[in-house]
Amino acid sequence: MTAVTGKQRRSMARALSRAADASVAEVLASARGSMGVCRWIGVTGPPGAGKSSLIAALARHRLGRDGNIAILAVDPTSPVSGGAILGDRIRMEDLAHNPRVYIRSLASRTSHDGLADNLPDILEIVENAGFAEAILETVGVGQVEYAVRHVVDTTLLVLMPGAGDQIQAMKSGILETADIFVVNKADQPGARQLAVVLASVLKLKASDGQGTGDGWLPPIVSTSVQDPASVAALAEAIDRHQAWLAGRQDVGKRLEKRRAQHVESLVVRRVAEVLDQLPVELLHAPLASLYEAVVGRLTESAPSSGVAREPKERTILSR
Ligand SMILES: Nc1nc2c(ncn2[C@@H]2O[C@H](COP(=O)(O)OP(=O)(O)O)[C@@H](O)[C@H]2O)c(=O)[nH]1
Ligand SMILES: [Mg+2]
Numbered sequence: 001m002t003a004v005t006g007k008q009r010r011s012m013a014r015a016l017s018r019a020a021d022a023s024v025a026e027v028l029a030s031a032r033g034s035m036g037v038c039r040w041i042g043v044t045g046p047p048g049a050g051k052s053s054l055i056a057a058l059a060r061h062r063l064g065r066d067g068n069i070a071i072l073a074v075d076p077t078s079p080v081s082g083g084a085i086l087g088d089r090i091r092m093e094d095l096a097h098n099p100r101v102y103i104r105s106l107a108s109r110t111s112h113d114g115l116a117d118n119l120p121d122i123l124e125i126v127e128n129a130g131f132a133e134a135i136l137e138t139v140g141v142g143q144v145e146y147a148v149r150h151v152v153d154t155t156l157l158v159l160m161p162g163a164g165d166q167i168q169a170m171k172s173g174i175l176e177t178a179d180i181f182v183v184n185k186a187d188q189p190g191a192r193q194l195a196v197v198l199a200s201v202l203k204l205k206a207s208d209g210q211g212t213g214d215g216w217l218p219p220i221v222s223t224s225v226q227d228p229a230s231v232a233a234l235a236e237a238i239d240r241h242q243a244w245l246a247g248r249q250d251v252g253k254r255l256e257k258r259r260a261q262h263v264e265s266l267v268v269r270r271v272a273e274v275l276d277q278l279p280v281e282l283l284h285a286p287l288a289s290l291y292e293a294v295v296g297r298l299t300e301s302a303p304s305s306g307v308a309r310e311p312k313e314r315t316i317l318s319r
Contacts, residue, residue, distance in 0.1 A: 002068055003099040004129075012129050016104060019121045024270045027121050033262055034120065036255040038127040039242060041135045042148040044177075045158035046166075050184040051137050053225045054158060054234070056092045059101060059135065061228070061235050068100040070126045070134040074119075074148075102131070117269055119147045120262040149177070150261055153254075154241045156234075158182045161190030164197045179218055179241050182234060186222040195220055216244060274298055 018026070041058075043051050052073070059069050071092070095101045106122065126134050138148050149155050157178035159167070181202070183195045198220050221237050223230040245251070274297045282293050 002066065004068055004102050008129060009102060012102065012125065013104070015125045016106065016122060019118050019125060020106060022118070022121065024266050024273060027266060031121060031124055033259045034124050034127060034255065036258070038123070038131050039133045040123065040152035040154070041133070041238060042152035042155040043135060043137045043158060044139075044148060044155065045182075046160075046163070047139055049158040049160045049163075050225060051158050052092065054182065054184055054223060054231075055135050055137055056095055057225045057228075057231045058235060058238075059092075059095055061231050062133065063098065063100060067132045068102070068130075070102045070129070070131040071095070071104070071137070072122070072126070072134065073103075073105045073137040074139075102126075102129075117147075117265050119151050120258070120265055123151055124262075151258065153245060154179050154238055156180045156182050156238075158184050159194060159198070160185045161188050161194050164190075164194050167194070167197050167201055179216060180234070180237050181218055181220045183220060183222045185224060186230060187224040187226065191222060195222055216241065270298060 043055055045051050055071060059071060062069060092103055096103050123134070123136075136148060136152060155178045157180075159182065161183075181198055183191055183198065185191060202218065202220065219237050219240075221230070221234045223234050225231070245254070271294065274294055278293065278297070282290060285293070
């Protein structure tokens, strides 16, 4: 499948809107769990670093090959009609009209971090719609960022000149945050210096023998959205990471881990649902009784028995 039909777009839009606020029962009625057939690229970083511009440039570059691309932006801080997303729309105007591209902004109506819990469901909807590659943009704050790291295959951290102090402050933690570090706005003063600071911090960690803990040494790629060669270099770095992932002996492990995390997120959400419906008096009971009550309710009311809805939209979406 290459072009995304109008019907598919409408189905996806509906499924994605529902996913943001779906109950566990609703998810279980239709979701099967990821099969790992879609390559996911996560793009995080502070607002204004150029994530959206870079994603648009990357997508244009990658559309030179076969296939289609889904681009999702998760913005926990702004409602669907918010300014940031409108900005993204303009930056991605030409892509929005490309039949092989699907673009969607997602905002959580329930809570700031609400979408973090639903990310695995959202990814599965995109995967089931037949996309071979998908890019997920998140503002690099809060729980969503951590959730992204677990669900995507390749994580990019996009920084811009002036972020040197931030890097110094993050020092030890930074290596775990990304598979590829991007110094964007390389056309602006301070970009080189940022790359140097970043390189020294990464080198320090690498010489500790720590790396990312799994043998991949994250490259630093300097980009400027106006410079096609730098965008091509970034695309190549992504390909190298994905080839490295595919060549690992424990290639199946990632999928197992992803599926385990998906079910864990569902159990956590189900516990929250049960707690919500618990009589207030029980919350004053001794902790052991409260625990018993919650566990009891979890097993006696399997959520799937509550809603037996036909997974209509997924049927349309599947190939
Ligand atoms: N000079 C320069 N400006 C850029 C570059 N990439 C993005 N920008 C600008 O930076 C601003 C923020 O970009 P945006 O993609 O919305 O950042 P996001 O918030 O990280 O998604 C916009 O005005 C872009 O035009 C770049 O490589 N060089
Ligand atoms: Mg953006």
